[in-house]
Amino acid sequence: MALATARPCGDFRTSYAADKTIFPTRGSLIAALVGILALLALPLVLDRYGLSLLIYIGIYGIGALGLNLLTGCTGQISLGHAAFFGFGAFGSTWLSNKFGVPVALAIPLAGLMTTVVGIVVGLPAARIKGLYLAIATLAAQYILEDFFARAEWFSGGAAGAHARPYELFGFRLAGESAYFYVVLAHLVVLYVFATNLLRTRDGRAFVAVRDHYLSAEVMGIDLTRYKVLAFGISTFYAAVAGALMAHYVGFVSSESINILLSIQFFAMIIIGGMGSVMGSLMGAAFMVLMPEGLELAVHALRSTSWGDIPQIVNGLAFAKEAAVGLAIVLFLIFEPQGLAHRWRLVKAYWKLYPFAH
Amino acid sequence: MSAKVLLEGRDISLGFRGVKALRHVSFEVREGELLSIIGPNGAGKTSLLNCISGRYRPSEGELFFDSRPIGSLPTAARARLGIARTFQNLALFAHMTVLDNIMVGRHHLLKTGFLRGGLYWLGGAQREEIEHRRRVEEIIDLLEIEHIRHAVAGTLSYGLRKRVELARALAIEPRLLLLDEPMAGMNLEEKEDIARYIMEVNDEWGVTVVMIEHDMGVVMDLSDRVIVLNYGEKIADGTPQEIAESAEVRAAYLGSADAAA
Numbered sequence: 001m002a003l004a005t006a007r008p009c010g011d012f013r014t015s016y017a018a019d020k021t022i023f024p025t026r027g028s029l030i031a032a033l034v035g036i037l038a039l040l041a042l043p044l045v046l047d048r049y050g051l052s053l054l055i056y057i058g059i060y061g062i063g064a065l066g067l068n069l070l071t072g073c074t075g076q077i078s079l080g081h082a083a084f085f086g087f088g089a090f091g092s093t094w095l096s097n098k099f100g101v102p103v104a105l106a107i108p109l110a111g112l113m114t115t116v117v118g119i120v121v122g123l124p125a126a127r128i129k130g131l132y133l134a135i136a137t138l139a140a141q142y143i144l145e146d147f148f149a150r151a152e153w154f155s156g157g158a159a160g161a162h163a164r165p166y167e168l169f170g171f172r173l174a175g176e177s178a179y180f181y182v183v184l185a186h187l188v189v190l191y192v193f194a195t196n197l198l199r200t201r202d203g204r205a206f207v208a209v210r211d212h213y214l215s216a217e218v219m220g221i222d223l224t225r226y227k228v229l230a231f232g233i234s235t236f237y238a239a240v241a242g243a244l245m246a247h248y249v250g251f252v253s254s255e256s257i258n259i260l261l262s263i264q265f266f267a268m269i270i271i272g273g274m275g276s277v278m279g280s281l282m283g284a285a286f287m288v289l290m291p292e293g294l295e296l297a298v299h300a301l302r303s304t305s306w307g308d309i310p311q312i313v314n315g316l317a318f319a320k321e322a323a324v325g326l327a328i329v330l331f332l333i334f335e336p337q338g339l340a341h342r343w344r345l346v347k348a349y350w351k352l353y354p355f356a357h
Numbered sequence: 358m359s360a361k362v363l364l365e366g367r368d369i370s371l372g373f374r375g376v377k378a379l380r381h382v383s384f385e386v387r388e389g390e391l392l393s394i395i396g397p398n399g400a401g402k403t404s405l406l407n408c409i410s411g412r413y414r415p416s417e418g419e420l421f422f423d424s425r426p427i428g429s430l431p432t433a434a435r436a437r438l439g440i441a442r443t444f445q446n447l448a449l450f451a452h453m454t455v456l457d458n459i460m461v462g463r464h465h466l467l468k469t470g471f472l473r474g475g476l477y478w479l480g481g482a483q484r485e486e487i488e489h490r491r492r493v494e495e496i497i498d499l500l501e502i503e504h505i506r507h508a509v510a511g512t513l514s515y516g517l518r519k520r521v522e523l524a525r526a527l528a529i530e531p532r533l534l535l536l537d538e539p540m541a542g543m544n545l546e547e548k549e550d551i552a553r554y555i556m557e558v559n560d561e562w563g564v565t566v567v568m569i570e571h572d573m574g575v576v577m578d579l580s581d582r583v584i585v586l587n588y589g590e591k592i593a594d595g596t597p598q599e600i601a602e603s604a605e606v607r608a609a610y611l612g613s614a615d616a617a618a
Contacts, residue, residue, distance in 0.1 A: 016490040017483065193475035200474030200482045201467040204453070208461045211450035218410055219529065220436030220465035229471060275452070 022195055039184060043177035051176035053288055058183035059244045061284035062190055064268040065277060066237025069194060071266075072275035073203070074230035075210030077130065080121065080137035081238050081265045083144035086257030087114045088239025089246035090148060090155040093163040104168045107186075107243040111236045117144075118235025119228055126227035141259055148254035160253035163246040179248055186244060187281075190237060194277050197233075206230055207275070238265075267324060271331045273338025282339040290327060294320040360387040362424075363565050364409065364533055369418035371404055371589075378404040379415070380589045386533070391559045391566045393576045395600075396586035397609060402569045403445060405586065406535050409567070410442045411435045422533070437465045441531035443522045445538045445569075451511030455502060455521050458510050459493050460486075462528025496527045500554055516547045523554060527564075534558065536568040540575060548572065552579060577601065585609065 013019045023029035043051060067081045091110030095101040101109060121140045125133055148155045155161055165174035166182050173182050197203040205226050208216035217223055246252045264287060272283020298316045306312055335342055364386040371379040379401045386392050394402045407413040409420060411432030420428045422438055430438075441462070450458050467489060473480030497503055500520050505513060510521055519539065526534060539555065540548045552575055558564045570576050576583060577597040585593040585600060587609040593600055600606055 016487045020483075020486060020490075196477035196482070197471055197475040200477065200486060201464060201469050202471040202474050204457055204461050205464060207453055207457070208450050208464075211452055212448050214412070215444065215448040215450070216461070217432040218412075218436060218442055219461050219525070220433050221461070222431075222433045233471065 020199060022199075036188070040181075043180050048176045051180050053292060055176065055180055055183050055248060056288045057281070057285045058180075058187045059241050059248070060265075060268060060288060061281040062187055062244070063238050063241035064265055064272065064284045065191065065194055065280040066234040066241065067265045068269045068272070068275065068277070068280045069197075069206070069237065070230045070234035072269055072273075072279075073198065073210060074206040074227065076125070076227055076230060077134045078137040078231075078234070079134050079259070079262050079266070080139075080141035080144070081234070082257055082259065082261035083141040084114050084118055084235040084238035085242035085245070085261065085265075086148055086252070086254070087117055087144060087235075088242030089163075089252045089257070090161060090242075090254075091239065092243035093161040093246050093252055094154050096164050097161070102168075103164055103166050103247055107240055107247070110243045111239040114239030114242075115232045115236045118231045118238075121235075122228040122231025125231065126224045138259070141262055145254065145257060148257060155252070155254055158254065160251055160255075161246075163250050163252060165250065166247045183244055183248075186240060190240065191277060191281070194237075198277065202226070202229065210275075264324075267328050269338075270328060271338055273340030276338065276340035278343075279338045279340030282343070286327070286339065287324070290323065291320060294323055360389050362386070363388045363422065364567075365421040366405075366409075367419050367421070369405070369408060369415045369420070371401070371408060371413055372416050377589050379408070381418070382586070382589070382591045383418075384584055384591065384594065386565060386567055389559075389563055389565055390581040391555070391568065391579055393580040393583045394567065394569045394586060395571070395573075395576055395583060399588075400586040401589040402586055403537055404589075406442065406537055406567070406569060409533075410440060410535055436529055439530065439532035440535065441526035441529040441533070442535035443519075443526050443537060443539060445541065447515070447518050447522065449510040449518055449522055449525070452509060454507055454509055455497075455513070455524075456490075456493065456506050458521055459496060459524050459528045460489065462525040463489050463493070463530075466530065493528060496524050499527075499557060500524050501550075516543055519543070519547075519551070520554075523551070527558065527562075531564055534564050534566045536566065536570075538569055538571065540570060540572055548575065555579065 023032060042054065046054070063081065063085050066084075067078060070076050070078055088107075088110045091113045092103070092106045095106040095109055095113075096103050121137070125136050128136055149158055151157070165172055166179060167173065168182075173179060198207070205216070205221045208219065208221055209223060209226050209230075213223055268283035268287050269280055270283070271286050272281065273279025294316075298313065298320065301307055301316065302313055331338065362385045366382060366384045369379055369382045370377070382401075382405060394405060396402050404413060408415050411430065411434075415428060418428075419426050422435075422440065427435060427438065450461065453461070467485060469480060469482040469485055474482050477483055497506055500523060502517065502520055502524060505517060505521075510518065513521065523536075523539065536555070540551050543551065555566060555568070556579060559566050568576075568580075580597050583593075583595065583597055583600045584591060585603075585606050592609055593603045593606050595603070
């Protein structure tokens with residue numbers, strides 16, 4: 001009976017619930033759970049630097065997922081994502097500093113506040129498409145940037161705003177190892193929510209609007225409603241990410257909320273995979289880790305005999321900046337569907353190993 | 358055929374600047390019947406269908422669905438009334454699976470919003486998905502597309518995509534099904550299949566069908582009634598038999614003896 005332990009050669013589902021599951025096999029479910037457990041244990045192993053990188057990945061991953069729901073899933077381009085990230089950051093500090101709202105509550109509240117702003121931006125945006133929408137959202141980015149710089153009552157103006165450390169039921173969760181859990185909790189909840197959303201009615205409506213808006217309308221989908229809804233949900237994600245960043249760094253400055261950050265979010269979803277939930281996280285990881293990896297390489301080169309040549313070392317430091325652009329171009333050419341697609345190919349290969357051909 | 362009128366068009370005109378796509382077209386579609394619209398290219402057949410489905414708004418005239426005026430309703434609202442359509446050029450959601458494409462058709466029947474959808478297990482979204490999946494499987498069964506239900510729509514062959522589009526329209530649970538050239542570009546075998554599905558939907562499920570089709574054999578065999586358009590005007594309306602014998606229709610298609618002379 002050695003065969004009893006072998007998996008059947010096909011993937012047989014016997015109920016509709018099983019057919020719609022997030023985890024297609026028991027193995028994948030176990031892998032996900034073990035993965036989360038391993039993440040929970042990471043603060044015991046990693047140093048502060050390693051943890052801070054993971055925290056950044058988590059925060060940008062949440063923000064990138066928001067943009068992916070809007071751009072990747074609903075097909076509405078936005079160049080103003082950083083502005084909503086910033087609005088969430090300032091909103092959360094404003095709520096907690098001015099009104100004494102506990103930080104744990106201020107973060108989702110700032111998300112809701114920003115959602116209102118996002119809907120206001122989304123309402124006119126729902127009537128325009130493509131390049132015109134890109135410019136309209138760019139305008140939103142500049143208007144909000146200007147607002148952050150001037151509205152001292154809200155953002156502290158040019159001086160910026162201090163953010164209180166994260167507190168939950170009177171416990172202070174500051175420092176990398178504690179804050180890592182805070183980000184992880186937000187990340188898991190928001191990623192599960194998005195995954196579920198995309199396999200139910202409104203998520204399908206988003207993709208329908210993206211793929212063929214004319215027939216989406218014929219199917220009874222109200223285009224304006226869903227475009228605005230996508231803007232709302234996307235800005236909520238951006239704002240929560242921004243708020244998490246604010247309470248991690250402890251300070252928000254209006255200068256850090258610039259168009260470059262919007263472009264970086266865009267790079268994350270292109271590199272990770274448009275319309276893919278996990279791709280958003282992969283893209284965020286790539287964008288956080290790539291400069292660090294290059295930094296390490298530059299560092300390593302300094303210790304060799306070439307390290308004495310300033311042209312090479314300085315040039316490499318400069319090339320590190322340019323590498324982001326290069327990465328986007330390379331992904332657009334060689335893997336336009338992003339890391340998520342590459343991951344699917346890897347899984348498909350191992351599924352049939354060693355009989356794959 | 359004295360069934361009640363499901364759709365009525367009164368004096369429909371449609372103009373794009375100078376071009377008159379439809380001129381004072383009046384017609385009736387009775388509950389349960391299969392009506393074909395024929396006519397030479399550019400006669401205004403698809404324009405008429407677009408007026409019914411809401412893509413275009415007639416510049417004159419009024420449409421009544423189930424005795425209520427629908428001329429000013431937005432497209433999405435008409436789907437909720439039970440008007441479904443397929444397109445002449447494929448209009449599937451190319452990156453979705455066949456199942457998801459069909460489930461989109463059930464959009465107006467599903468109740469879960471984004472909050473309950475995101476919570477999936479808690480708000481009843483899962484239960485609702487499974488309930489509707491049963492019905493979707495019946496449609497899949499009818500159209501014999503079981504083998505591709507998990508395939509991504511954009512990867513399918515032309516004939517299969519046409520079938521999936523029909524399935525998606527059926528998922529709306531339409532009372533009125535508008536088909537824009539359901540058999541264009543198909544071989545004989547595929548045409549016979551589609552004809553069989555349309556008949557089954559019409560006879561067994563009681564769905565009223567309005568179909569644009571160029572294949573005269575199909576039109577004459579399937580239709581209860583035929584409307585002929587030419588240059589935006591209705592030139593004939595009757596049983597297939599009557600249409601086949603109409604001198605005016607023959608003139609429109611083949612050119613009249615006078616014009617030739």
